[in-house]
Amino acid sequence: MRKPIIAGNWKMFKTVSEATAFFADVKGKAEVDGVEAVICAPFTTLPALVEAAKGTSIAIGAQNVHFEDNGAYTGEISGIMLKDLGVKYVIIGHSERRAYFAETDEVVNKKVQAAFKHGLTPIVCVGEKLEEREAEQTKNVCKVQTEAAFQGLSAAQAAEVVIAYEPIWAIGTGKSSTSADAEDVIAFIRGVVAGLYDAATANAVRIQYGGSVKPNNVSEYMGQSNIDGALVGGASLEPASFIQLVEGAK
Numbered sequence: 272m273r274k275p276i277i278a279g280n281w282k283m284f285k286t287v288s289e290a291t292a293f294f295a296d297v298k299g300k301a302e303v304d305g306v307e308a309v310i311c312a313p314f315t316t317l318p319a320l321v322e323a324a325k326g327t328s329i330a331i332g333a334q335n336v337h338f339e340d341n342g343a344y345t346g347e348i349s350g351i352m353l354k355d356l357g358v359k360y361v362i363i364g365h366s367e368r369r370a371y372f373a374e375t376d377e378v379v380n381k382k383v384q385a386a387f388k389h390g391l392t393p394i395v396c397v398g399e400k401l402e403e404r405e406a407e408q409t410k411n412v413c414k415v416q417t418e419a420a421f422q423g424l425s426a427a428q429a430a431e432v433v434i435a436y437e438p439i440w441a442i443g444t445g446k447s448s449t450s451a452d453a454e455d456v457i458a459f460i461r462g463v464v465a466g467l468y469d470a471a472t473a474n475a476v477r478i479q480y481g482g483s484v485k486p487n488n489v490s491e492y493m494g495q496s497n498i499d500g501a502l503v504g505g506a507s508l509e510p511a512s513f514i515q516l517v518e519g520a521k
């Protein structure tokens with residue numbers, strides 16, 4: 272039985288005081304039995320959020336990690352540093368990082384391995400561009416990205432990975448994938464994991480849909496048998512909306 276997971280990806284939004292105020296508003300409300308709520312926030316807000324989340328069921332995540340433990344990598348943050356803060360999750364391979372920061376499948380895999388090395392749970396993003404969808408390459412793209420991300424992981428590690436299927440054309444556009452289309456691709460991705468490992472491992476992996484998920488459509492996605500939650504950008508920024516997303520995942 273996979274526990275639904277709603278993760279807010281704040282992207283490059285919120286100061287420390289805004290993050291702290293947000294958390295005070297959602298504390299106790301975005302804590303719903305049977306649903307895991309996660310806030311993936313900017314690095315600068317993580318210490319305050321980890322502190323605020325103590326004693327709650329809300330987990331805190333980062334949005335990126337470097338694959339090395341330390342070194343001359345100006346501006347980067349390592350897994351050691353995130354673990355030291357008490358961060359639990361880390362988003363890896365978001366399409367914005369692939370597009371704007373040239374993250375390749377190989378880099379994504381190195382980051383996934385670094386996350387496990389330091390006891391962080393990766394939320395690995397995969398998904399196709401609009402032109403790839405139009406060329407009927409969606410499943411192929413997701414297969415290549417998933418296989419690359421899982422390279423070198425044991426079955427036990429693989430079972431812990433959270434995958435976020437995010438069709439790039441649906442991110443921040445208000446054009447969400449239909450729940451049936453998302454289910455079709457996500458079931459396919461689960462099959463890819465089964466091919467790499469076995470059915471038990473694939474059945475343990477939680478796979479989220481992401482791309483214009485809102486309080487009014489989250490339950491539609493959650494009604495699909497292979498969709499285990501959502502990775503949410505815009506609609507995770509307001510406390511009321513985040514609470515509704517978590518409630519909608521019940």
Ligand SMILES: O=C[C@H](O)COP(=O)(O)O
Nearest residue numbers: 280442443482483504505
């Ligand atoms: O990580 C989240 C996704 O990029 C989705 O963003 P969105 O909910 O604003 O479309």
